[in-house]
Amino acid sequence: GAGVSQSPSNKVTEKGKDVELRCDPISGHTALYWYRQSLGQGLEFLIYFQGNSAPDKSGLPSDRFSAERTGGSVSTLTIQRTQQEDSAVYLCASSLTSGRGGDTQYFGPGTRLTVL
Amino acid sequence: AQRVTQPEKLLSVFKGAPVELKCNYSYSGSPELFWYVQYSRQRLQLLLRHISRESIKGFTADLNKGETSFHLKKPFAQEEDSAMYYCALSGGYYGQNFVFGPGTRLSVLP
Numbered sequence: 001g002a003g004v005s006q007s008p009s010n011k012v013t014e015k016g017k018d019v020e021l022r023c024d025p026i027s028g029h030t031a032l033y034w035y036r037q038s039l040g041q042g043l044e045f046l047i048y049f050q051g052n053s054a055p056d057k058s059g060l061p062s063d064r065f066s067a068e069r070t071g072g073s074v075s076t077l078t079i080q081r082t083q084q085e086d087s088a089v090y091l092c093a094s095s096l097t098s099g100r101g102g103d104t105q106y107f108g109p110g111t112r113l114t115v116l
Numbered sequence: 117a118q119r120v121t122q123p124e125k126l127l128s129v130f131k132g133a134p135v136e137l138k139c140n141y142s143y144s145g146s147p148e149l150f151w152y153v154q155y156s157r158q159r160l161q162l163l164l165r166h167i168s169r170e171s172i173k174g175f176t177a178d179l180n181k182g183e184t185s186f187h188l189k190k191p192f193a194q195e196e197d198s199a200m201y202y203c204a205l206s207g208g209y210y211g212q213n214f215v216f217g218p219g220t221r222l223s224v225l226p
Contacts, residue, residue: 044216108159110159
């Protein structure tokens with residue numbers, strides 16, 4: 001079956017512009033995660049959705065970052081007024097549930113964002 | 117606060133040699149621990165999780181709560197094991213607090 005997909009695969013933007021990154025999770029997966037991987041850095045947790053709700057938004061780096069999920073499926077991560085330090089690979093993952101036991105997360109291919 | 121450390125950025129071993137990728141964590145509760153792997157040009161994927169107590173591709177990892185460690189081991193490394201390895205911790209009642217370590221790049225030399 002289809003895995004997690006993300007679009008676009010690459011995005012180059014100018015400083016100050018807004019960008020939207022999209023994630024299509026595996027069908028039926030209720031939990032969805034966003035991570036950021038900067039050059040030479042590990043994975044930084046950004047936000048997690050259970051259904052359409054995001055119980056914990058504390059991982060978002062600043063108020064320029066926001067995310068939503070509609071219909072318990074597709075999620076968009078929006079970065080307003082992009083800065084050069086936002087340049088990174090943004091990874092999305094989904095899992096069947098998010099309960100104790102830590103369901104396996106399935107990762108998408110990522111969106112490489114470059115802010116000039 | 118939750119934290120995962122992997123002290124080695126790069127680990128090089130020869131084919132057939134034993135390999136151990138170190139992972140230490142700090143967490144006040146009872147975490148779930150995982151190892152994820154990313155092969156060249158492939159997606160990040162789960163390698164194994166401690167609650168399954170399984171061996172995948174010859175790798176095993178034992179959770180040592182006393183030492184707060186979850187080291188990944190394989191007795192005989194293969195060239196195809198070369199990849200980036202991430203140790204991860206899941207905490208919180210709903211398992212939503214997921215923290216990854218910085219990763220260790222394993223290079224298995226012929």
